[in-house]
Amino acid sequence: MLNRILPFFLFIWICLVIIGAFLYAPLAEGLGELTRVLYFHVPTAWVTVLAFLTGAVFSVLYLKSKSIKYDYYAESASQLGFVFCILATITGSIWAKMSWGSFWNWDPRETSVFILLLIYAAYFALRSAVEQEDKKAALSAVYSILAFVTVPFFVFIVPRVYTSLHPDPLVNPEGEIHMDAKMLTVFLSSLAGFTVLFIWMIRIKMNLVLIHLKLKEMEN
Amino acid sequence: MRTGSFESMVDAFYIFKKDLIQEFKTRYALNAIILFAVVTLTAVSFSIGVISADDDILCAMFWIILFFSSMSGLSHIFVREEETHTADTLKLVTCPTAVYLGKLLFNFMLLLALEIILVPLYFGLMDFYVRHLPLFLIVLAIGSVGLAGGGTIVAAIIAKASSRGALFTVLSFPVLLPLLISGISATRIAVNARSFTEASAELQTLTAYGVVVITVSILLFEFIWNE
Structure with missing residues (x-):
């Protein structure tokens, strides 16, 4: 029931x-249309x-349970992450051009x-380089956790050490959000909308994985 | 198999000794890594030529040479075990943590050997003058720990994958980049003759990076090794 209503509701949202x-x-x-x-x-x-x-969590789950479905889940999360990462890069780049000049x-x-x-590219390259399924799963799970551990260095430490022109992310040092009520409404709605969109997309991918595994099982 | 923490330390040392003896039979990794560094240095020095590059560029260039040279040698330690099929015997005699620590120690020593050759050559050929030498050496030492830590775990992954050499740099680069960025920045501070306190943020980042990567590697190594 929820699965039928959700896409419709999400579309409108x-x-x-x-x-x-x-x-x-x-x-x-000061920002104009750029906002x-x-x-x-x-x-x-x-x-x-x-x-x-999500990818890192599924990787941990795989290493703990050695159940192959978690590996496929981790891959699905990474594929979606890659797409959204490209979108974030492009929108950010447009912002940079308009606001910083390049x-x-x-x-x-x-x-x-x-x-x-x-x-993400290295993760997919590693996956394509290993053919044996359980080996591929273990190696890529380890790599994805390793990469996940180093990312905080980029997100939190490097921008602190080097001055960045980027506006502070959601939580700035003063702990306040400089937006008026209308902007904040749209902003938070968009944040919620995209989060649900991601959950909806990954649920579809996870169901596909289960069907795929079931088919494989039937073939054997 | 011995699994106690003290025993694994002792085992790690034995594995290090074993690798050292094995290395000096052929000197493959040592030759590869040092010759790679010399070749790259020559290429850089030759192409820059008489134009003197400024210090900021030289710092970056130094770490790039260091990074790519280490990429040419660090993976050898695990690839060798796979190629000679000795990994299974190692699995029987000791625990994964000991193997990782032994290999880490070996790779760290390999990097130190590389730096002993590379640093004087770089100073001489590139007219690179560091005004705060102790800071530079400390940055190099802490950086090498992180580089060896990250390089060793990726080497272990690579040794199990089918296309060995080609992926090593690709997989290592994103993982090692925080180290490179803070290493370059700390070297810049050392070159400009400033104090330890000014480089404290960079030193903290380098140390934290080394600790985090090595800890996570010890936790994860078991899953690669027993694969």
Whole structure:
């Protein structure tokens, strides 16, 4: 039941977010039309991190249980994360062009998103290099956990050591959010919408994995 | 199999000794890593030529040479065990933690050997003058621990994958980049003759990185090794 209503509800929700971002939310001072990219850039970046976390959690579960389905789940999370990571990079790059004058200038935040792309690429390269299924699962699970442990260095430490032009992420040192009520409504709705979108997408992928495993079992 | 923490330390040392003896029979890893460094250094020095590069670029170049040279040698330690099919025997006699620590120690020594050759050559050829030498050496030492830690665990992954050499750099680079970034930055501070306190953020990052990566590697190594 929920599975049928959810996509419909999600569609309307995301539509409202898009309308809200372009028509309802006021523009921030000094940023002008650029404000609008915020409602899509931050949620995609957030979903990237969420997908990365999900992938690492599934990897841990695989290593603990050695049940192959968790490996497929981890792969699914990474595939989705990769897509959202590309979206976050592109929206961020548009922001950078408009606000700092160039599409890419190795700001610490840009470096960290680029590293995430590299990690995903390396993860998929590793998966393609190993043929044996359980070996592939174990090696890529270890790599994904290892990569997950080093990412905080990019996200939290490197931008602290090196000055970044990037506006503070959700939690800034003062612990407050500089947005007016209307902007905040659209922003949080978009964040929620994208999170549910990710959950919906990964649920579809997880069901596919289960069907795939079932088919394989039947073949044997 | 001995699994106690003291015994695994002793075993780790034995594995290190075994690898050292084995290495000096052929000197394959040592030759590969040092010659790679010399070749890269020559290429860099030759292409820059008489134009003197400024210190900021030289610091970055130094770490790039160090990174890529280590990539040419660090994976050898596990690949050798797989190629000679000795990994299974090792599995029988000792626990994974001992193997990881022994190999880590060997790779760390390999990096130190590389640095003993590379640093004087780099200073001489590139006209690289470090005003705060103790800071530079400490950065190098802590950096090598992290580099060896990250390199060793990725080497273990690579040795089990079918395409060995090609993937090592690809897999290591994203994992080792925090180390490279803070290493380069700390070296810049050392070059400009500043104090230890100014490099404290970088030193903390380097140390934290080494500790985190080695701890996680010890926890995860078992899953690769017994695969």
